[in-house]
Amino acid sequence: MxxxxxxxxxxxxxxxxxxxxxxxxxxxxxxxxxxxxxxxxxxxxxxxxxxxxxxxxxxxxxxxxxxxxxxxxxxxxxxxxxxxxxxxxxxxxxxxxxxxxxxxxxxxxxxxxxxxxxxxxxxxxxxxxxxxxxxxxxxxxxxxxxxxxxxxxxxxxxxxxxxxxxxxxxxxxxxxxxxxxxxxxxxxxxxxxxxxxxxxxxxxxxxxxxxxxxxxxxxxxxxxxxxxxxxxxxxxxxxxxxxxxxxxxxxxxxxxxxxxxxxxxxxxxxxxxxxxxxxxxxxxxxxxxxxxxxxxxxxxxxxxxxxxxxxxxxxxxxxxxxxxxxxxxxxxxxxxxxxxxxxxxxxxxxxxxxxxxxxxxxxxxxxxxxxxxxxxxxxxxxxxxxxxxxEHTVEAMLVTDTNSVIQFVNPAFTAVTGYTAAEAVGQKPSLLKSGKQLKPFYDELWRSVREHGYWQGEIWNKRKNGEVYLEWLNITAIKNDAGEVKYYAGMFSDISKAKTKDTGNAAS
Structure with a gap:
């Protein structure tokens, strides 16, 4: 040819x-x-x-x-x-x-x-x-x-x-x-x-x-x-x-x-x-x-x-x-x-x-x-x-406005949580709460976001089917040209299996 x-x-x-x-x-x-x-x-x-x-x-x-x-x-x-x-x-x-x-x-x-x-x-x-x-x-x-x-x-x-x-x-x-x-x-x-x-x-x-x-x-x-x-x-x-x-x-x-x-x-x-x-x-x-x-x-x-x-x-x-x-x-x-x-x-x-x-x-x-x-x-x-x-990134993502209302989720979000975009958009991220972390944990999380513009760490969340899982979460404040925060973007991945495997290896 x-x-x-x-x-x-x-x-x-x-x-x-x-x-x-x-x-x-x-x-x-x-x-x-x-x-x-x-x-x-x-x-x-x-x-x-x-x-x-x-x-x-x-x-x-x-x-x-x-x-x-x-x-x-x-x-x-x-x-x-x-x-x-x-x-x-x-x-x-x-x-x-x-x-x-x-x-x-x-x-x-x-x-x-x-x-x-x-x-x-x-x-x-x-x-x-x-x-x-x-x-x-x-x-x-x-x-x-x-x-x-x-x-x-x-x-x-x-x-x-x-x-x-x-x-x-x-x-x-x-x-x-x-x-x-x-x-x-x-x-x-x-x-x-x-x-x-x-x-x-x-x-x-x-x-x-x-x-x-x-x-x-x-x-x-x-x-x-x-x-x-x-x-x-x-x-x-x-x-x-x-x-x-x-x-x-x-x-x-x-x-x-x-x-x-x-x-x-x-x-x-x-x-x-x-x-x-x-x-x-x-x-x-x-x-x-x-x-x-x-x-x-x-x-x-x-x-x-x-x-x-x-x-x-x-x-x-x-x-x-x-x-x-x-x-x-x-x-x-x-x-x-x-x-x-x-x-x-x-x-x-x-x-x-x-x-x-x-x-x-x-x-x-x-x-x-x-x-x-x-x-x-x-x-x-x-x-x-x-x-x-x-849409095609491997990590799950959700974007909220400053009132913590979800504006966007990608397909990986659905794969991890079980919630479709239609079910998640318009809701608040609290629909994923597992109840394992208390209010002081979330107060510290949002203090870090306000002061530094981001937070990352492990957090327990709950899928649509009720299963609790451990995820690694990154939250970033998205600002406009005037420096005002307009959105918050969260990217996370399920680390439950990796954590279990590491624990097993340590025990052996």
């Missing part, structure tokens, strides 16, 4: 590069297409945004199909299917032709779900962030097309340039058929069962929102930036393509870095940086800027979006290891949709207000909301981890 995985990573990454190269044919060549096909500004925006629709929606079923049939067939069939819309684009002569072909061109963008579902099967969880990040570098395909397609079109025309992609797609279909893993592990759980298991979980929709912002920013800038640079800064078609390729390259390089940092550090903290950066970048871009400041703001978006893309897909297997195919599909679909709306919104705002400020400010506000949510998730995760530690 290891050797097979080593081959699948480069094969699927190259396949994604080809898919993303194909996905942005229309946006990269639109300045040339407009010379032959008359398009209004609104129509041009629809032409560039349309491939995103199927490229987003199809990611959901493609993730599921990859789990069931494997990446080999998913990539092969996708590339064969793409031959038809790509050829149709090359013979289009109207707006409606471009829309129809562009819709099915979205298959190329949906191929992203294949690798993020397939590749983690070959690697341990601690490497999933880096592996998905490396695979995600397939985004560089958009940079290759943005940089090369305008240059080639300026020499041979846009129709022959589009037809060159037919050879690329046919070649990758053949490579996947011959080199893809025919023995990839398959999962046959029905789509309905997988969706039912995840759709009510808030983590799914939070991750979808985060990817909607990070990958959506990447896609939106990729498809809209060439036209924006030409119309607002007077750049040539080739220069606009070159600068768009620079944006894509930075975001692509940042993606595996985001995955690697998430593996080595913490994906929550990486996303905090990402959304703080996107918030500030959106504010910067919302002002009328010189070309230099605009470039700085756009490159900051590229860096943050790339890091965020890598971090989000590190988090998916943290919460959904058993439904990775469906969840990867849903999250990546939301990311694609995140790239569909901004170009349309920006064009509409330009026609209504004459500038783009509100659109860029919207990016800032969405990022700010995500920043707050990721902080909330970070502390929720810390609380969940603490609860898991308490």
């Amino acid at each position: 290891k050797n097979t995985g080593k081959l699948q990573l480069p094969l699927q990454t190259v396949s994604l590069i080809a898919g993303f190269m194909t996905w942005v044919i229309l946006s990269s060549l639109l300045p040339y297409i407009k010379e032959d096909i008359a398009l209004t500004a609104q129509q041009a925006t629809w032409v560039t945004a349309t491939p995103i629709i199927l490229g987003s929606i199809l990611r959901f079923p493609l993730g599921f199909w990859t789990n069931r049939f494997g990446a080999r067939w998913s990539f092969t069939i996708s590339f064969v299917a793409l031959l038809f819309p790509v050829f149709y684009i090359s013979v289009s002569d109207s707006f409606f032709d471009l829309i129809a072909a562009g819709f099915f061109l979205g298959i190329s963008g949906a191929t992203f779900s294949i690798g993020v579902t397939s590749l983690p099967k070959y690697y341990p969880k601690e490497r999933h962030g880096a592996i998905n990040g490396i695979y995600g570098m397939g985004n560089v395909g958009t940079a290759i097309t943005s940089f090369m397609a305008p240059s080639i079109a300026s020499h041979i025309g846009w129709q022959p340039t589009v037809r060159l992609y037919l050879f690329l797609l046919a070649g990758l279909a053949l490579f996947n058929l011959l080199l893809g893993d025919a023995k990839e592990p398959r999962f046959t759980v029905s789509l309905k069962e997988q969706v039912r298991a995840v759709y009510k979980k808030d983590k799914l929709w939070l991750l979808s929102l985060f990817y909607f912002i990070t990958f959506g920013s990447f896609v939106a800038f990729t498809v809209y930036l060439p036209q924006f640079l030409i119309n607002n800064f007077g750049l040539t078609k080739v220069d606009a393509g070159f600068r768009t390729a620079g944006f894509i390259a930075l975001a692509t390089v940042a993606r595996p870095v985001g995955g690697w940092l998430s593996d080595r550090w913490n994906p929550f903290k990486v996303l905090m940086f990402v959304f703080a950066g996107l918030t500030l970048s959106g504010v910067l871009l919302s002002f009328s800027l010189s070309f230099s400041w605009f470039t700085f703001g756009v490159l900051a978006v590229a860096l943050c979006a790339g890091l965020g893309n890598g971090a989000v897909f590190k988090m998916v297997p943290m919460y959904f290891s058993k439904q990775a195919g469906v969840v990867n599909g849903i999250v990546s679909a939301m990311g694609g949709l995140g790239g569909f709306f901004p170009p349309l919104v920006l064009t509409t705002l330009l026609s209504v207000t004459g500038h783009y400020s509100i659109g860029f400010m919207a990016l800032s506000e969405f990022a700010l909301v995500s920043f707050v949510l990721i902080i909330w998730m970070f502390y929720q995760e810390k609380l969940r981890l603490s609860a898991n530690i308490l």
Whole structure:
């Protein structure tokens, strides 16, 4: 499996590069297409945004199909299917032709779900962030097309340039058929069962929102930036393509870095940086800027979006290891949709207000909301981890408030005392009293807790069935930041058997 995985990573990454190269044919060549096909500004925006629709929606079923049939067939069939819309684009002569072909061109963008579902099967969880990040570098395909397609079109025309992609797609279909893993592990759980298991979980929709912002920013800038640079800064078609390729390259390089940092550090903290950066970048871009400041703001978006893309897909297997195919599909679909709306919104705002400020400010506000949510998730995760530690610790534990009312007990408490959580919570620890210790014993115990913050020692207690046993007890006062005692935590273990054994050994 290891050797097979080593081959699948480069094969699927190259396949994604080809898919993303194909996905942005229309946006990269639109300045040339407009010379032959008359398009209004609104129509041009629809032409560039349309491939995103199927490229987003199809990611959901493609993730599921990859789990069931494997990446080999998913990539092969996708590339064969793409031959038809790509050829149709090359013979289009109207707006409606471009829309129809562009819709099915979205298959190329949906191929992203294949690798993020397939590749983690070959690697341990601690490497999933880096592996998905490396695979995600397939985004560089958009940079290759943005940089090369305008240059080639300026020499041979846009129709022959589009037809060159037919050879690329046919070649990758053949490579996947011959080199893809025919023995990839398959999962046959029905789509309905997988969706039912995840759709009510808030983590799914939070991750979808985060990817909607990070990958959506990447896609939106990729498809809209060439036209924006030409119309607002007077750049040539080739220069606009070159600068768009620079944006894509930075975001692509940042993606595996985001995955690697998430593996080595913490994906929550990486996303905090990402959304703080996107918030500030959106504010910067919302002002009328010189070309230099605009470039700085756009490159900051590229860096943050790339890091965020890598971090989000590190988090998916943290919460959904058993439904990775469906969840990867849903999250990546939301990311694609995140790239569909901004170009349309920006064009509409330009026609209504004459500038783009509100659109860029919207990016800032969405990022700010995500920043707050990721902080909330970070502390929720810390609380969940603490609860898991308490739930699985070997020693029995109970926590009381300052009025000695039990607030929490762990499973080990039930194992030792016989009282369930439902029976113990709301009661006082006195329900365990054996009667062997008198009041002075407890007075001294609580004097020590008040003066020193803790007490430890042997104490006789009674189980639910009436059996008296000896335990070793540690009581600690839990204080808040102001130094006020809020809770008391008791940890104890049954030492009756050990005590009996020691007594027996001493007697012998």
